[in-house]
Amino acid sequence: xxxxxxxxxxxxxxxxxxxxxxxxxxxxxxxxxxxxxxxxxxxxxxxxxxxxxxxxxxxxxxxxxxxxxxxxxxxxxxxxxxxxxxxxxxxxxxxxxxxxxxxxxxxxxxxxxxxxxxxxxxxxxxxxxxxxxxxxxxxxxxxxxxxxxxxxxxxxxxxxxxxxxxxxxxxxxxxxxxxxxxxxxxxxxxxxxxxxxxxxxxxxxxxxxxxxxxxxxxxxxxxxxxxxxxxxxxxxxxxxxxxxxxxxxx
Amino acid sequence: xxxxxxxxxxxxxxxxxxxxxxxxxxxxxxxxxxxxxxxxxxxxxxxxxxxxxxxxxxxxxxxxxxxxxxxxxxxxxxxxxxxxxxxxxxxxxxxxxxxxxxxxxxxxxxxxxxxxxxxxxxxxxxxxxxxxxxxxxxxxxxxxxxxxxxxxxxxxxxxxxxxxxxxxxxxxxxxxxxxxxxxxxxxxxxxxxxxxxxxxxxxxxxxxxxxxxxxxxxxxxxxxxxxxxxxxxxxxxxxxxxxxxxxxxxxxxxxxxxxxxxxxxxxxxxxxxxxxxxxxxxxxxxxxxxxxxxxxxxxxxxxxxxxxx
Numbered sequence: 332x333x334x335x336x337x338x339x340x341x342x343x344x345x346x347x348x349x350x351x352x353x354x355x356x357x358x359x360x361x362x363x364x365x366x367x368x369x370x371x372x373x374x375x376x377x378x379x380x381x382x383x384x385x386x387x388x389x390x391x392x393x394x395x396x397x398x399x400x401x402x403x404x405x406x407x408x409x410x411x412x413x414x415x416x417x418x419x420x421x422x423x424x425x426x427x428x429x430x431x432x433x434x435x436x437x438x439x440x441x442x443x444x445x446x447x448x449x450x451x452x453x454x455x456x457x458x459x460x461x462x463x464x465x466x467x468x469x470x471x472x473x474x475x476x477x478x479x480x481x482x483x484x485x486x487x488x489x490x491x492x493x494x495x496x497x498x499x500x501x502x503x504x505x506x507x508x509x510x511x512x513x514x515x516x517x518x519x520x521x522x523x524x525x526x527x528x529x530x531x532x533x534x535x536x537x538x539x540x541x542x543x544x545x546x547x548x549x550x551x552x553x554x555x556x557x558x559x560x561x562x563x564x565x566x567x568x569x570x571x572x573x574x575x576x577x578x579x580x581x
Numbered sequence: 582x583x584x585x586x587x588x589x590x591x592x593x594x595x596x597x598x599x600x601x602x603x604x605x606x607x608x609x610x611x612x613x614x615x616x617x618x619x620x621x622x623x624x625x626x627x628x629x630x631x632x633x634x635x636x637x638x639x640x641x642x643x644x645x646x647x648x649x650x651x652x653x654x655x656x657x658x659x660x661x662x663x664x665x666x667x668x669x670x671x672x673x674x675x676x677x678x679x680x681x682x683x684x685x686x687x688x689x690x691x692x693x694x695x696x697x698x699x700x701x702x703x704x705x706x707x708x709x710x711x712x713x714x715x716x717x718x719x720x721x722x723x724x725x726x727x728x729x730x731x732x733x734x735x736x737x738x739x740x741x742x743x744x745x746x747x748x749x750x751x752x753x754x755x756x757x758x759x760x761x762x763x764x765x766x767x768x769x770x771x772x773x774x775x776x777x778x779x780x781x782x783x784x785x786x787x788x789x790x791x792x793x794x795x796x797x798x799x800x801x802x803x804x805x806x807x808x809x810x811x812x813x814x815x816x817x818x819x820x821x822x823x824x825x826x827x828x829x830x831x832x833x834x835x836x837x838x839x840x841x842x843x844x845x846x847x848x849x850x851x852x853x854x855x856x857x858x859x860x861x862x863x864x865x866x867x868x869x870x871x872x873x874x875x876x877x878x879x880x881x882x883x884x885x886x887x888x889x890x
Binding site for chain 1: 752755757758763764767768770771772773775776831
């Protein structure tokens with residue numbers, strides 16, 4: 332498999348606090364890779380650095396031969412990287428349908444069109460995406476009034492509307508009930524498989540991580556302390572010590 | 582379905598207004614002309630507030646620029662109206678694009694304050710550049726074409742211009758561009774992550790809003806045969822902002838209703854008391870405390886309750 336994302340010597344600090352330090356990371360095309368670590372380990376900062384929300388102090392982020400550092404998020408999305416967020420990040424007063432439709436309009440570069448009615452565009456594709464994430468019945472509802480789990484599903488649909496090749500999901504099941512978690516994980520697995528996506532995700536639920544990840548990297552105090560297959564990470568003594576616990580069975 | 586209903590309502594409103602001169606009241610014609618101008622002015626501001634999510638405290642600047650530009654071109658340079666009016670829109674649009682370029686680099690309160698600062702700069706230029714603008718004496722004696730030198734004919738000209746302006750703004754606000762602006766208003770950060778350059782979009786919205794405010798200003802100047810520095814003052818920006826808030830920012834028609842209600846209320850109040858600013862303050866208080874979605878929001882809530890009962 333070819334390398335899709337290559338991160339070299341990445342550093343980021345906030346007012347003296349080092350959030351990410353000297354991270355080296357590789358992601359192959361088609362891989363499902365989890366980044367785990369305790370709260371405050373730097374997982375979200377790591378995602379923010381890849382997707383252009385934050386600019387690193389040092390280091391390089393190479394996506395299929397294109398340097399991402401210094402690029403704005405909207406330019407990075409156009410290269411084929413989409414993401415979801417740990418906290419719900421939708422358009423709360425728009426309808427569920429419009430949330431996805433506007434993402435499709437932006438992806439098609441039609442957002443500068445002053446003459447075509449916005450609501451007439453991408454009807455079929457919007458409906459397909461909503462069906463994919465099981466939100467077709469809620470299409471006309473106000474997005475902010477959906478349940479937490481459904482808002483997370485909507486976020487996934489918004490990310491998929493960008494037709495990414497690399498999908499970054501930041502805690503996709505955070506705050507969900509066990510049933511919602513199981514459904515969401517099954518959904519993500521199906522989508523990744525059906526669309527041939529490369530998936531990089533963070534997750535606090537270890538059963539989810541070890542259930543779907545092909546490779547796992549462990550962040551601790553902004554450093555990657557281990558990276559490898561689920562079995563290798565599970566048996567890594569340093570990982571056990573700082574994160575999983577000596578007696579954890581997952 | 583909703584669009585068809587609104588289109589029908591819009592046609593009915595235009596037809597009713599077109600019949601107004603038949604009533605024979607000069608006062609009603611004058612009042613309707615002014616209300617129409619303020620409706621367009623308020624609607625233009627709502628492109629920024631209700632769609633892009635940028636609250637401008639300095640929108641009167643573009644109203645004044647459009648008004649002064651049209652006045653100067655018609656009177657000082659004796660341009661025909663067919664050239665002067667479009668040129669004044671271009672001038673207002675370019676001014677808005679120039680000022681907006683800096684304003685959209687900021688957000689929220691800082692955006693609002695910078696927009697206000699630029700508007701006060703425009704006011705300062707109008708005040709000090711006496712040779713061109715007439716300074717604090719105002720630019721009076723605007724030469725309006727003979728064809729429009731009659732209240733009824735000018736009313737029809739205003740009605741036509743405002744109808745075209747409202748139709749264009751309707752199209753823009755309901756276009757793919759307008760829907761994307763709504764996404765920016767709702768969640769600017771997220772809009773960036775779907776591939777939208779939010780700053781450029783907000784900049785374009787600023788220019789669009791300024792252009793249509795310029796049209797309102799040009800119509801105002803010709804109606805009054807004069808432009809005055811007060812037209813660029815912050816109180817004018819505040820008044821149109823209150824019109825928008827009163828009508829409701831989350832609806833296209835809200836600012837039209839807000840402008841009509843507030844303007845008529847002002848005329849009515851001035852017959853009884855010179856303390857209109859105090860009344861305006863009370864209205865603002867009521868909007869903020871009781872009508873966060875404006876009159877349109879209130880109407881929706883009431884009709885929602887009625888349909889549930």
